[in-house]
Amino acid sequence: MSRVEVALGDRSYAIDIMAGALDRAGDLLAPFARRGRFAIVTDEAVAQAQLGRLTASLDAVGIAHAVIILPSGEATKSWASLERVTDWLLDREVERNDNIIALGGGVIGDLTGFAASILKRGCGFVQVPTTLLSQVDSSVGGKTAINARAGKNLIGSFYQPAYVLIDPATLDTLPAREVRAGYAEVVKYGLIDDAGFFGWCEANAPALLAGNADAREHAIHRSVAAKAAIVGEDERETSGRRALLNLGHTFGHALEAETGFSDRLLHGEAVAAGMALAFAFSARMGLCPAEDAARVATHLSAVGLPATLADAGVAASGQALVAHMMHDKKMEGGRLPFLLARGIGRTFLAKDVDLAEVAAFLDEAR
Known part of the structure; x- marks a missing residue:
């Protein structure tokens, strides 16, 4: 495993990179499961290719999880999806000290990060990027957003994740x-x-x-x-x-x-x-x-x-x-x-x- 640190004072966080990391996610994410559970946001394509690896690893260490699966594609970065995700998180009684998992590419990471930034005035989230673009760019740095009719990423916030876990092996399933x-x-x-x-x-x-x-x-x-x-x-x-x-x-x-x-x-x-x-x-x-x-x-x-x-x-x-x-x-x-x-x-x-x-x-x- 290689590690990169993002140095932002008390908001600093680590980025871990390792092939096969998703199969060890239970151990690696355990410190961020504040109440022994996670809410996971993902999309249809990623759920089919990678969700089972993540949930099996969480099950192995006794971490409970609930999952919402959204449509794949840029259209998901919308007001409608934001409302759907925040309502779902509130129904699951996510608290301010909890961490939400964003499992997917840039669309899921941006949407989940923005939802985390506004839910109860800010709760935590963890990035588990599954595309090359999200692994090298959008999962790092805290830019979160949805798109507007006028253009891309016009509604959002700067909000840093608590942790980023990158498994290059997820790229093997991508087109x-x-x-x-x-x-x-x-x-x-x-x-x-x-x-x-x-x-x-x-x-x-x-x-x-x-x-x-x-x-x-x-x-x-x-x-x-x-x-x-x-x-x-x-x-x-x-x-x-x-x-x-x-x-x-x-x-x-x-x-x-x-x-x-x-x-x-x-x-x-x-x-x-x-x-x-x-x-x-x-x-x-x-x-x-x-x-x-x-x-x-x-x-x-x-x-x-x-x-x-x-x-x-x-x-x-x-x-x-x-x-x-x-x-x-x-x-x-x-x-x-x-x-x-x-x-x-x-x-x-x-x-x-x-x-x-x-x-x-x-x-x-x-």
Whole structure:
């Protein structure tokens, strides 16, 4: 087992990574079962693939459990699901000192974390992420949210988990497309500030995507450690450091909105296209070497991720996509900060981007 610590004073917590951890979850989660029981939130796909492993392990150590199973998919991050989960938790008399288990990908983790943050003004929760995207990104750092009609993750809170337990073996049951989508968030850490790790990704992506356990564990640990360090420095994006983790997301969320937050374009796929667009826009503005932008696009395409608007299945005008961006929660004083790059591993936050130039660039990119 490898461990990463998120250093946040009295809200610090550990992230444990180990293949087969789900089969030992009873022992590992026992310290968080405050009254010898857990309420578990999961979805249909994860329940079929992984829930039995978790409940068998809890049964083995005498920890009681109740489970709510939600529909799979982005549409579950909604007001209706939030109401359903909170009512269910209240019916089970969950108390403020209890911990709820979020067993699933980013949708379940975000929804459960938000429910925990508001239930009785805040109870505990534990993340047990089962997708690559949630293991390397969304389960760490305390961003919780649901989606709104106006856009993605617009209603939520910063609320840290008590513990994160990552079992890379859960990736073995995922469709290849889901693993590729999660890989986009792995690449992101190299593009932000670690060119050496991007080079590792170029060399090892085929093995990781093919199921090599060592490659997957290395990528997860490296990604989680990078995110934990950034969150420890800037938990709520007040200094701008944590904003670097949004690389590709401003473009990506616009693409998701245009495709209806549906399976037409998974979140990780949107982030991949968004990162390629951010580098291409940076090159167009003379900030980034064109060869670096081309290298990013080439790698994403090589692993089967979208690197262009056409790849993402988006034909909307630049103005239409910018209109989606106007709902971004990072908007400040009518201006939208963008994550741009001076090269691979040299991402920075730009607060003076002209949205008309973004729209013109996106029209050219079409």
